Amino acid sequence: MTEIPAPARVAVAGGGRMGAGIAQVFATLGSEVVIAETGDQAAARARVATGLHRADERGKLIGSTPDEILERISTVAAPSDLPGDVDLVVEAVPENPGLKIEVLAAIDKTVRADAVIASNTSSLSITELGTALGDPSRFLGMHFFNPVPASALVEIVTAPATADAVVDKAVAWVALLGKTEVVINDSPGFATSRLGVCLGLEAIRMLEEGVADADAIDRAMELGYRHPMGPLRSTDLVGLDVRLAIAEHLAATLGPRFEPPRLLREKVARGELGRKSGQGFFAWTAPGL
Structure with missing residues (x-):
C-alpha cells in the first residue's frame, strides 16, 4: 500500500472552538491551514493562538514555536472564498443540518474535484449531508473531540457512497495527527454520541x-468505572446546547429513550451552556473561548 502523506493544505469551515482546534492540530502537523469564518476572523485566529500557547506550556510542541505554527494559518470570510487547491476540507459549523448543507454545497463548488470533504458533525447523517455534494464519494465524517489538541480519538463515519480511498486517506491523516481512529457506519449518533448522550441524559x-x-x-463514574471525566462535567465541556440538539435529533430518529430531560432544557433556556x-x-471560573 502506498504511503499517504500529510495533507499539504487544509481548510476548516468554521472558526469556533472545534474548528480552531482542528486548524491547530493540522497546522502543528505542518499543513497550511485556511479557516473560513463568517463572523469574527480575529477571534478564530486568537482561539488557535491560545491553544498553541497552552500546548507549548505543556511541552507538546516539538521543533516549532506557537508563532511559527500560527504563521501557517490564514482566514477568509466565507467557504466560497476558500482556495481551490486544498487536500482536505473539514466542515465544523454548528450542528444545524440546513446550515451544514449550505456550507458543504459552497465548499463543493469551490475546491478541486479530488479534495476530501469531511464533516465534524457529532450526530447528523453523513448520507443526508452528502446530498449537498455533486460527488458524495469524496465525503465522510471526521468527528473530532473537544478539546481537539488533547483528545486521542477521531470517529470516522462512512456512508454507503464513501469511496474506500477516501477512508484510507482519513485514517492515515488521523494517525499522522497522533490520534486513533474508529471507523463507524453511518447511523444516528454514530457510536460515541449515541453512547455518550445516553449516559449523560441519565x-x-x-x-x-x-x-x-x-x-x-x-x-x-470516575472512581467506580474509571471514566476520566464524569457525564455531567463532560456535558459542560461539550456544551449543554450541543448535547440538547443531539438528544433531540436522536429522539426523533431512534425514539423516546433519548428525550431530553426537563432540567437540560431549562438550563439551556437560561443560557447555562x-x-x-x-x-x-x-x-467554571474561566469560560472557554
Whole structure:
C-alpha cells in the first residue's frame, strides 16, 4: 500500500472552538491551514493562538514555536472564498443540518474535484449531508473531540457512497495527527454520541430526581468505572446546547429513550451552556473561548 502523506493544505469551515482546534492540530502537523469564518476572523485566529500557547506550556510542541505554527494559518470570510487547491476540507459549523448543507454545497463548488470533504458533525447523517455534494464519494465524517489538541480519538463515519480511498486517506491523516481512529457506519449518533448522550441524559435525570448532587454522580463514574471525566462535567465541556440538539435529533430518529430531560432544557433556556458560558452543571471560573 502506498504511503499517504500529510495533507499539504487544509481548510476548516468554521472558526469556533472545534474548528480552531482542528486548524491547530493540522497546522502543528505542518499543513497550511485556511479557516473560513463568517463572523469574527480575529477571534478564530486568537482561539488557535491560545491553544498553541497552552500546548507549548505543556511541552507538546516539538521543533516549532506557537508563532511559527500560527504563521501557517490564514482566514477568509466565507467557504466560497476558500482556495481551490486544498487536500482536505473539514466542515465544523454548528450542528444545524440546513446550515451544514449550505456550507458543504459552497465548499463543493469551490475546491478541486479530488479534495476530501469531511464533516465534524457529532450526530447528523453523513448520507443526508452528502446530498449537498455533486460527488458524495469524496465525503465522510471526521468527528473530532473537544478539546481537539488533547483528545486521542477521531470517529470516522462512512456512508454507503464513501469511496474506500477516501477512508484510507482519513485514517492515515488521523494517525499522522497522533490520534486513533474508529471507523463507524453511518447511523444516528454514530457510536460515541449515541453512547455518550445516553449516559449523560441519565445522569441529568438522576440530578433532576435528587438521587445525588452533580459532583457525587460524576465521582461515582470516575472512581467506580474509571471514566476520566464524569457525564455531567463532560456535558459542560461539550456544551449543554450541543448535547440538547443531539438528544433531540436522536429522539426523533431512534425514539423516546433519548428525550431530553426537563432540567437540560431549562438550563439551556437560561443560557447555562457549560464551560463556554461559565455555568452549566458546574461553575467554571474561566469560560472557554
